Amino acid sequence: MGGLRRPFRPWISVVFSALLALGSAQIARAESHPRTGAPVPNKPELGSVGERLNANTIAIVSGNLNATYLSIAYDLSAVLDNGDEFRVLPVIGKGGGQNIKDVRYLKGVDLGITQSNLLNAYQRSNEIGPLTDKIVYLAKLFNEEMHLVVRPESGITSIDQLAGKKVNFSDIGSGSQLSSRDIFEKLGIKVQEVNMGQADAIEALKRGEIAATILIAGKPAASMAKIAAAEGFRMLPVPYRKQLQTDYLPATLRSDDYPKLIDQDKPVETIAVGAVLIAYNWPKGTDRYRRIEKFVENFFPKLAEFQKAPRHPKWKETNLAATLPGWTRFDAAEDWLRKQPAPLQSQREQFERFVAAKRPGDSSQDREQLFKDFIQWSGSRERN
16 A cells, blocks of 8 residues: 555645535535525535544645655644544645644634744734734644755855845745745845746756756655756755844755765755644634544544654654743643653753763853754664
8 A cells, every 4th residue: 555655645735635525615605695695504314424524624725746744744634534423625835834724714724834933024014914812833843944945057155145036935825935035134134026837947947947946845845856967956055144043943854865866975954934723813712623623532642653654754853841932832732742741851851961962061052053963863763
């Protein structure tokens, strides 16, 4: 079965998304008839099977076919689905930025995956209204690395040289687009933003119509893995400058991640942002709250199963106890963590252990550089 899993994944996800769309349309029709305005009933005679199926299904909005989010959502479905007793419905989405809006407003969507910095950006801008009482998080999942791809013959060797040039920030509404805007603004580099999917961007790069394309996704990202060295592309490093250190982390892309793009002895330094699983903040006692609570009860105890093959390697970074400053964890998730006999280690606790082991008694060491070493150290532990 393992050999069949990957080819069928996009089709399964498309079907799931179509089913959710049909369900949303049914809800809309139940509210009023488009011409007469008269109420239209929901599906009749659901029976015990239909009632159980609806009560035990929860939808999670993810990303497009080339995104890590969709692989993560599929894994949730593959591991947690238990017939009519419990079902996770992956939904193809546009990515981080739109996913926040979808969890906040879209009928039928209770869960979503987004980037932690985008939550903070929307909260600061108030673009879609106050969020801290509407959106809660279940867990921090993994880090998403910034992939910046150029053609070697372009002569571009640093991100600063992209100033004034056309750069693809990926699809409109995606986490890549919104985070790329933030990164270039923080760095003070003005480029001409264009927006297209990665497949189209690669063709545009070949024709010399754009100078670079950006994808912010968990490595290894499917669209990046498809790029062959023979096509003349390479990864450009993204320096971890002071302007970025509040919202981003240092990261490294290696030949193990992209053997056709990165030389064995020449890792590419870049930056990363945290991916987080969010939910709508339904009141306790409601049916929708109960569904999310049931998701927690099924997902949290089975984390170890997600960290084995053939699940996405990014699951190895998931730490359920890690916190998201400024945001509230879903009550049922907080309760589950509180009941564990041994508290799960937070990333901060791991970092402090690392500091004590590497530089005992040394208070002069630059902590930012030390944290960068820690991230690389953590990555090496995961690969061993």
